[in-house]
Amino acid sequence: MKSKLSALAALLLAAGAAHAAYPERPVRVVVGFSPGGPTDVVARAFASYASQALGQTFVVENRPGANTILAAEAVAKSAPDGYTLLFGATNHTMIPALYADRVKFDALKSFTPLCAVAVSPTVLVTGPALKVGTLDAFLARARAEPGRLTYATPGTGSSGHFATEQFLRQTRISMNHIPYKGAAQAISDLMGGQVDSSLATLGSVLPQVQSGKLTALAVATPRRLPQLPQVPTFDEAGVPGYTADAWYGVLAPAGLPPDVRSRLEETARGFSQADATAKSLDALGMQPRQTCGDAFTAQLSNEIDTYRKLARELGLKAD
Structure with missing residues:
Protein backbone atom coordinates (compact mmCIF):
# COMPACT_ATOMS: atom_id res chain seq x y z
CA MET A 1 0.00 0.00 0.00
CA LYS A 2 2.81 2.36 0.93
CA SER A 3 4.59 1.69 -2.36
CA LYS A 4 1.39 2.39 -4.31
CA LEU A 5 0.90 5.70 -2.50
CA SER A 6 4.50 6.62 -3.19
CA ALA A 7 4.09 5.80 -6.87
CA LEU A 8 0.90 7.89 -7.07
CA ALA A 9 2.60 10.81 -5.37
CA ALA A 10 5.49 10.57 -7.80
CA LEU A 11 3.09 10.62 -10.76
CA LEU A 12 1.24 13.65 -9.42
CA LEU A 13 4.50 15.44 -8.78
CA ALA A 14 5.72 14.65 -12.28
CA ALA A 15 2.45 15.88 -13.81
CA GLY A 16 2.65 19.12 -11.86
CA ALA A 17 6.26 19.62 -12.91
CA ALA A 18 5.40 18.98 -16.57
CA HIS A 19 2.59 21.55 -16.41
CA ALA A 20 4.87 24.09 -14.80
CA ALA A 21 7.63 23.46 -17.32
CA TYR A 22 5.61 23.82 -20.51
CA PRO A 23 6.68 25.46 -22.72
CA GLU A 24 10.41 24.95 -22.41
CA SER A 120 -16.04 37.19 -37.97
CA PRO A 121 -19.76 37.86 -38.43
CA THR A 122 -21.31 37.41 -41.86
CA VAL A 123 -23.36 40.17 -43.45
CA LEU A 124 -25.58 40.18 -46.55
CA VAL A 125 -24.51 43.08 -48.74
CA THR A 126 -25.75 44.36 -52.09
CA GLY A 127 -24.09 46.56 -54.66
CA PRO A 128 -25.35 49.73 -56.33
CA ALA A 129 -26.85 47.78 -59.26
CA LEU A 130 -29.48 46.19 -57.02
CA LYS A 131 -31.65 48.94 -55.64
CA VAL A 132 -33.12 47.32 -52.54
CA GLY A 133 -32.82 48.66 -49.02
CA THR A 134 -34.24 45.86 -46.88
CA LEU A 135 -34.05 42.09 -46.66
CA ASP A 136 -37.80 41.89 -47.39
CA ALA A 137 -37.31 43.78 -50.65
CA PHE A 138 -34.33 41.58 -51.55
CA LEU A 139 -36.32 38.38 -50.99
CA ALA A 140 -39.29 39.74 -52.92
CA ARG A 141 -37.04 40.57 -55.87
CA ALA A 142 -35.40 37.13 -55.77
CA ARG A 143 -38.79 35.37 -55.69
CA ALA A 144 -40.11 37.51 -58.52
CA GLU A 145 -37.08 36.65 -60.68
CA PRO A 146 -35.97 33.15 -59.63
CA GLY A 147 -32.41 32.34 -60.69
CA ARG A 148 -31.70 35.79 -62.11
CA LEU A 149 -30.08 37.54 -59.15
CA THR A 150 -26.42 36.73 -58.59
CA TYR A 151 -24.31 36.21 -55.50
CA ALA A 152 -20.52 36.39 -55.32
CA THR A 153 -18.28 34.19 -53.16
CA PRO A 154 -14.49 33.78 -52.74
CA GLY A 155 -14.81 30.44 -54.51
CA THR A 156 -16.76 27.22 -54.92
CA GLY A 157 -16.85 25.39 -51.61
CA SER A 158 -15.77 28.46 -49.64
CA SER A 159 -17.41 29.40 -46.35
CA GLY A 160 -19.33 32.10 -48.22
CA HIS A 161 -20.63 29.52 -50.69
CA PHE A 162 -21.83 27.17 -47.96
CA ALA A 163 -23.35 30.05 -45.95
CA THR A 164 -25.28 31.33 -48.97
CA GLU A 165 -26.58 27.91 -49.92
CA GLN A 166 -27.87 27.43 -46.38
CA PHE A 167 -29.57 30.84 -46.66
CA LEU A 168 -31.15 29.94 -50.02
CA ARG A 169 -32.52 26.70 -48.63
CA GLN A 170 -33.97 28.38 -45.57
CA THR A 171 -35.65 31.16 -47.56
CA ARG A 172 -36.55 28.91 -50.53
CA ILE A 173 -35.19 31.29 -53.13
CA SER A 174 -32.98 30.60 -56.15
CA MET A 175 -29.95 32.66 -57.16
CA ASN A 176 -27.02 32.32 -59.55
CA HIS A 177 -23.62 31.60 -57.96
CA ILE A 178 -20.63 33.58 -59.27
CA PRO A 179 -17.42 32.15 -57.71
CA TYR A 180 -14.20 34.16 -57.57
CA LYS A 181 -10.62 33.32 -56.61
CA GLY A 182 -10.71 35.29 -53.41
CA ALA A 183 -12.80 37.85 -51.56
CA ALA A 184 -11.10 40.98 -52.88
CA GLN A 185 -12.17 40.51 -56.52
CA ALA A 186 -15.64 39.42 -55.48
CA ILE A 187 -16.18 42.60 -53.47
CA SER A 188 -14.65 44.75 -56.22
CA ASP A 189 -17.08 43.39 -58.80
CA LEU A 190 -19.97 43.76 -56.36
CA MET A 191 -19.18 47.46 -55.99
CA GLY A 192 -18.81 47.71 -59.77
CA GLY A 193 -22.25 46.24 -60.39
CA GLN A 194 -21.12 43.03 -62.10
CA VAL A 195 -22.82 40.96 -59.37
CA ASP A 196 -25.81 41.71 -57.16
CA SER A 197 -25.03 40.47 -53.67
CA SER A 198 -22.71 38.60 -51.34
CA LEU A 199 -22.84 36.99 -47.92
CA ALA A 200 -19.42 38.20 -46.82
CA THR A 201 -17.44 38.33 -43.61
CA LEU A 202 -17.81 41.70 -41.93
CA GLY A 203 -14.09 42.39 -42.05
CA SER A 204 -14.02 42.12 -45.83
CA VAL A 205 -16.81 44.67 -46.41
CA LEU A 206 -16.96 46.95 -43.34
CA PRO A 207 -15.14 49.95 -44.91
CA GLN A 208 -17.30 49.72 -48.05
CA VAL A 209 -20.52 49.57 -46.04
CA GLN A 210 -19.45 52.48 -43.83
CA SER A 211 -18.59 54.57 -46.90
CA GLY A 212 -21.93 53.78 -48.59
CA LYS A 213 -20.41 51.83 -51.49
CA LEU A 214 -22.27 48.69 -50.38
CA THR A 215 -25.61 48.29 -48.61
CA ALA A 216 -25.86 45.92 -45.65
CA LEU A 217 -29.29 44.28 -45.40
CA ALA A 218 -28.85 41.94 -42.42
CA VAL A 219 -26.18 40.45 -40.17
CA ALA A 220 -26.08 36.69 -39.51
CA THR A 221 -25.54 37.02 -35.75
CA PRO A 222 -27.80 36.59 -32.69
CA ARG A 223 -27.48 40.31 -31.86
CA ARG A 224 -26.81 43.50 -33.80
CA LEU A 225 -23.19 44.43 -34.30
CA PRO A 226 -21.61 47.46 -32.63
CA GLN A 227 -19.88 48.29 -35.92
CA LEU A 228 -23.25 48.40 -37.76
CA PRO A 229 -25.88 49.14 -35.11
CA GLN A 230 -28.46 50.23 -37.69
CA VAL A 231 -28.38 46.89 -39.56
CA PRO A 232 -30.90 44.28 -38.30
CA THR A 233 -30.14 40.64 -37.63
CA PHE A 234 -31.67 38.02 -39.90
CA ASP A 235 -33.99 37.15 -37.00
CA GLU A 236 -35.22 40.73 -36.83
CA ALA A 237 -35.52 40.96 -40.61
CA GLY A 238 -37.73 37.88 -40.93
CA VAL A 239 -35.36 34.90 -41.38
CA PRO A 240 -35.38 33.36 -37.90
CA GLY A 241 -32.47 31.26 -36.71
CA TYR A 242 -30.10 32.02 -39.58
CA THR A 243 -26.51 32.58 -38.37
CA ALA A 244 -23.18 32.22 -40.17
CA ASP A 245 -20.15 33.19 -38.13
CA ALA A 246 -16.66 32.38 -39.37
Missing part, protein backbone atom coordinates in the same frame (compact mmCIF):
# COMPACT_ATOMS: atom_id res chain seq x y z
CA ARG A 25 11.23 25.90 -26.02
CA PRO A 26 9.63 27.93 -28.85
CA VAL A 27 6.18 26.87 -30.06
CA ARG A 28 5.23 26.82 -33.76
CA VAL A 29 1.79 28.17 -34.68
CA VAL A 30 1.07 26.95 -38.21
CA VAL A 31 -1.32 28.97 -40.41
CA GLY A 32 -2.67 27.65 -43.71
CA PHE A 33 -2.92 31.10 -45.30
CA SER A 34 -0.48 33.70 -46.58
CA PRO A 35 0.63 36.53 -44.30
CA GLY A 36 -1.74 39.49 -43.98
CA GLY A 37 -5.07 37.70 -44.19
CA PRO A 38 -7.56 37.63 -41.30
CA THR A 39 -6.50 34.18 -40.01
CA ASP A 40 -2.84 35.20 -40.07
CA VAL A 41 -3.54 38.51 -38.31
CA VAL A 42 -5.47 36.86 -35.47
CA ALA A 43 -2.87 34.08 -35.22
CA ARG A 44 -0.09 36.64 -34.78
CA ALA A 45 -2.06 38.48 -32.11
CA PHE A 46 -2.60 35.17 -30.29
CA ALA A 47 1.09 34.24 -30.65
CA SER A 48 2.15 37.58 -29.21
CA TYR A 49 -0.19 37.19 -26.25
CA ALA A 50 0.87 33.58 -25.61
CA SER A 51 4.54 34.54 -25.75
CA GLN A 52 4.03 37.08 -22.97
CA ALA A 53 1.65 34.92 -20.92
CA LEU A 54 3.80 31.78 -20.99
CA GLY A 55 7.26 33.33 -21.13
CA GLN A 56 8.28 31.50 -24.29
CA THR A 57 8.31 32.44 -27.97
CA PHE A 58 5.31 31.45 -30.11
CA VAL A 59 6.32 31.70 -33.78
CA VAL A 60 3.78 31.92 -36.59
CA GLU A 61 4.66 29.74 -39.59
CA ASN A 62 2.67 30.33 -42.77
CA ARG A 63 2.04 27.22 -44.90
CA PRO A 64 -0.48 28.30 -47.54
CA GLY A 65 -1.74 25.93 -50.20
CA ALA A 66 -4.43 23.36 -51.04
CA ASN A 67 -7.13 25.25 -49.11
CA THR A 68 -5.18 24.88 -45.80
CA ILE A 69 -4.71 21.12 -46.22
CA LEU A 70 -0.90 21.42 -46.24
CA ALA A 71 -0.87 23.20 -42.88
CA ALA A 72 -3.39 20.87 -41.27
CA GLU A 73 -1.54 17.78 -42.48
CA ALA A 74 1.77 19.08 -41.12
CA VAL A 75 0.27 19.64 -37.68
CA ALA A 76 -1.63 16.32 -37.67
CA LYS A 77 1.68 14.51 -38.27
CA SER A 78 3.54 16.41 -35.54
CA ALA A 79 4.31 15.14 -32.04
CA PRO A 80 1.43 15.79 -29.60
CA ASP A 81 3.60 17.72 -27.18
CA GLY A 82 2.19 21.24 -27.51
CA TYR A 83 5.12 22.57 -29.54
CA THR A 84 3.26 22.54 -32.87
CA LEU A 85 -0.20 24.11 -33.06
CA LEU A 86 -2.63 24.80 -35.89
CA PHE A 87 -4.32 28.17 -36.02
CA GLY A 88 -7.32 27.37 -38.18
CA ALA A 89 -10.60 28.83 -39.36
CA THR A 90 -14.05 27.68 -40.43
CA ASN A 91 -12.82 26.13 -43.66
CA HIS A 92 -11.08 23.44 -41.58
CA THR A 93 -14.45 21.76 -41.07
CA MET A 94 -15.20 21.94 -44.80
CA ILE A 95 -12.19 19.79 -45.73
CA PRO A 96 -14.01 16.45 -45.17
CA ALA A 97 -16.89 17.61 -47.40
CA LEU A 98 -14.67 18.68 -50.29
CA TYR A 99 -11.49 16.59 -50.09
CA ALA A 100 -12.57 13.31 -48.44
CA ASP A 101 -10.62 11.18 -50.92
CA ARG A 102 -7.47 13.30 -50.91
CA VAL A 103 -6.52 14.07 -47.31
CA LYS A 104 -4.37 11.91 -45.05
CA PHE A 105 -5.88 13.09 -41.78
CA ASP A 106 -9.25 13.33 -40.04
CA ALA A 107 -10.30 16.95 -39.54
CA LEU A 108 -11.58 16.09 -36.07
CA LYS A 109 -9.95 12.87 -34.80
CA SER A 110 -6.42 13.85 -35.87
CA PHE A 111 -6.54 16.94 -33.65
CA THR A 112 -7.12 18.13 -30.12
CA PRO A 113 -9.46 21.13 -30.51
CA LEU A 114 -8.42 23.73 -27.93
CA CYS A 115 -10.41 26.97 -28.33
CA ALA A 116 -12.13 29.18 -30.83
CA VAL A 117 -10.85 32.65 -29.90
CA ALA A 118 -12.55 34.96 -32.42
CA VAL A 119 -15.44 35.14 -34.87
CA TRP A 247 -14.52 31.20 -36.43
CA TYR A 248 -10.77 31.37 -35.82
CA GLY A 249 -9.19 29.03 -33.31
CA VAL A 250 -6.36 26.87 -32.01
CA LEU A 251 -5.95 23.11 -32.47
CA ALA A 252 -3.14 20.72 -31.53
CA PRO A 253 -2.29 17.21 -32.71
CA ALA A 254 -4.42 14.40 -31.25
CA GLY A 255 -3.12 12.93 -28.00
CA LEU A 256 -2.06 16.19 -26.38
CA PRO A 257 -1.26 15.60 -22.67
CA PRO A 258 -4.05 16.91 -20.39
CA ASP A 259 -1.74 19.26 -18.49
CA VAL A 260 -0.47 20.90 -21.69
CA ARG A 261 -4.01 21.09 -23.07
CA SER A 262 -5.19 22.78 -19.89
CA ARG A 263 -2.40 25.36 -20.05
CA LEU A 264 -3.04 26.18 -23.71
CA GLU A 265 -6.80 26.45 -23.19
CA GLU A 266 -6.18 28.77 -20.23
CA THR A 267 -3.94 30.90 -22.45
CA ALA A 268 -6.49 30.99 -25.26
CA ARG A 269 -9.23 32.02 -22.83
CA GLY A 270 -7.00 34.79 -21.51
CA PHE A 271 -6.39 36.02 -25.05
CA SER A 272 -10.14 36.15 -25.77
CA GLN A 273 -10.81 38.05 -22.54
CA ALA A 274 -8.06 40.66 -22.93
CA ASP A 275 -9.15 44.25 -23.58
CA ALA A 276 -6.40 44.65 -26.18
CA THR A 277 -7.80 41.65 -28.08
CA ALA A 278 -11.30 43.14 -28.20
CA LYS A 279 -9.94 46.42 -29.54
CA SER A 280 -7.77 44.83 -32.22
CA LEU A 281 -10.54 42.47 -33.35
CA ASP A 282 -13.08 45.29 -33.49
CA ALA A 283 -10.86 47.11 -35.97
CA LEU A 284 -10.93 43.97 -38.14
CA GLY A 285 -14.70 43.60 -37.98
CA MET A 286 -14.34 40.62 -35.62
CA GLN A 287 -15.37 39.77 -32.08
CA PRO A 288 -13.74 37.73 -29.29
CA ARG A 289 -15.07 34.19 -28.87
CA GLN A 290 -14.39 31.77 -26.05
CA THR A 291 -15.47 28.25 -27.03
CA CYS A 292 -13.08 25.68 -25.61
CA GLY A 293 -12.56 22.00 -24.94
CA ASP A 294 -15.57 19.72 -25.38
CA ALA A 295 -17.79 22.58 -26.56
CA PHE A 296 -15.34 23.43 -29.36
CA THR A 297 -15.04 19.75 -30.30
CA ALA A 298 -18.85 19.44 -30.48
CA GLN A 299 -19.03 22.56 -32.65
CA LEU A 300 -16.49 21.18 -35.11
CA SER A 301 -18.25 17.81 -35.26
CA ASN A 302 -21.58 19.46 -35.98
CA GLU A 303 -20.08 21.67 -38.70
CA ILE A 304 -18.39 18.71 -40.40
CA ASP A 305 -21.70 16.82 -40.52
CA THR A 306 -23.57 19.88 -41.81
CA TYR A 307 -21.07 20.66 -44.57
CA ARG A 308 -20.86 17.03 -45.68
CA LYS A 309 -24.65 16.90 -46.07
CA LEU A 310 -24.77 20.19 -47.93
CA ALA A 311 -21.89 19.22 -50.23
CA ARG A 312 -23.69 15.99 -51.14
CA GLU A 313 -26.89 17.88 -51.90
CA LEU A 314 -25.02 20.40 -54.07
CA GLY A 315 -22.78 17.81 -55.70
CA LEU A 316 -19.72 19.74 -54.52
CA LYS A 317 -16.26 18.18 -54.71
CA ALA A 318 -12.98 20.05 -55.00
CA ASP A 319 -10.99 19.67 -58.21
